[in-house]
Amino acid sequence: MPIKSNYDIQADKCKLEFIKMDHKKIAEKFNLKYDEDYLYIYFFSTKYRLNKRTGHIEKTYDNSNYIPAKFNEIMTLLDVLAYSKEDLSLSGKWINVTNLKEVFRTGGTVTHTDLFAASSKKFSGKTDQLIKACEKLKGRKISQGDVGYIIDIFDFLPIMFIFYDEDSEFPAECKFLWDENILNFMHYETTFYVVNYLFERLEELIET
Numbered sequence: 295m296p297i298k299s300n301y302d303i304q305a306d307k308c309k310l311e312f313i314k315m316d317h318k319k320i321a322e323k324f325n326l327k328y329d330e331d332y333l334y335i336y337f338f339s340t341k342y343r344l345n346k347r348t349g350h351i352e353k354t355y356d357n358s359n360y361i362p363a364k365f366n367e368i369m370t371l372l373d374v375l376a377y378s379k380e381d382l383s384l385s386g387k388w389i390n391v392t393n394l395k396e397v398f399r400t401g402g403t404v405t406h407t408d409l410f411a412a413s414s415k416k417f418s419g420k421t422d423q424l425i426k427a428c429e430k431l432k433g434r435k436i437s438q439g440d441v442g443y444i445i446d447i448f449d450f451l452p453i454m455f456i457f458y459d460e461d462s463e464f465p466a467e468c469k470f471l472w473d474e475n476i477l478n479f480m481h482y483e484t485t486f487y488v489v490n491y492l493f494e495r496l497e498e499l500i501e502t
Contacts, residue, residue: 301365308372309349317346320375324450336449337371338495339432344371366491373484374448382478388454388471391485409486410468413493414457417441418466420500421459427499428455439469447488451479455492468493 298306321328326335332343342353342363351368352360363371417424424441433443439456446452454471458464470489480488 305365305368305372306349308369308376309351311376312344312349312372313347315376323380324375324448335371335375337367338445338447338492342367342371344375366487366494369487370447370480370484370491373480373487374451377481379478382450383475384451385474387474389474391470391472391476391482394474394477394482410489410493411465413497414466414468415460416497417457417468417500418460421457423500424457424496427496430499431495445492451476453488453492 317328317333320326321333324335326333328334328346331347332345334341334343336342337353340353340355341357342351343360344351349372351363351371353363353367354360421440428435428441428443428445431443431445433445433455436442436444436454436456438454440459441455441457443455444452445455452473454469456469456471458467458469460466470485470492472485476485
């Protein structure tokens with residue numbers, strides 16, 4: 295039997311917690327469809343289904359064939375469904391998540407810019423392809439950076455993605471801005487899972 299990674303173990307624990315939850319209440323809270331076996335949700339415009347008995351999570355690109363979700367997707371979905379506060383609303387104010395007062399109080403110092411420098415470099419010289427990828431995710435164009443879009447993580451929660459291409463003085467850089475109330479929706483650590491997945495998805499779309 296293959297040895298499970300720490301990521302798999304962590305994801306399995308969250309799945310077990312999901313099984314115990316009130317799925318009808320979750321569906322009503324987020325206006326989600328559900329049936330006897332599954333709870334359905336859209337994540338970055340892709341349809342996912344969560345098995346109410348096993349916690350297994352799958353996604354489909356063609357509304358027919360389902361494939362297993364991976365760690366970043368699993369952890370984001372289960373964190374939002376399990377952790378988010380009861381009364382959710384967007385402030386309308388965009389902010390770098392590391393500037394939130396709650397993060398300062400917990401001593402958070404790692405920035406998305408530092409952590410995702412290598413991934414940002416992969417988009418250098420590919421602004422046209424990146425624009426097309428953002429539009430495939432139903433992003434709404436904004437006038438910031440060389441590429442700027444507001445993309446829905448979920449129907450009820452957007453993220454702002456801004457890309458500055460490499461030039462003679464500065465390396466390529468991606469910036470991510472969040473609604474000021476983001477920590478009502480998910481834990482701080484989960485914002486990194488979201489960005490990790492967004493990078494993965496954009497790279498997939500650029501390559502196809």
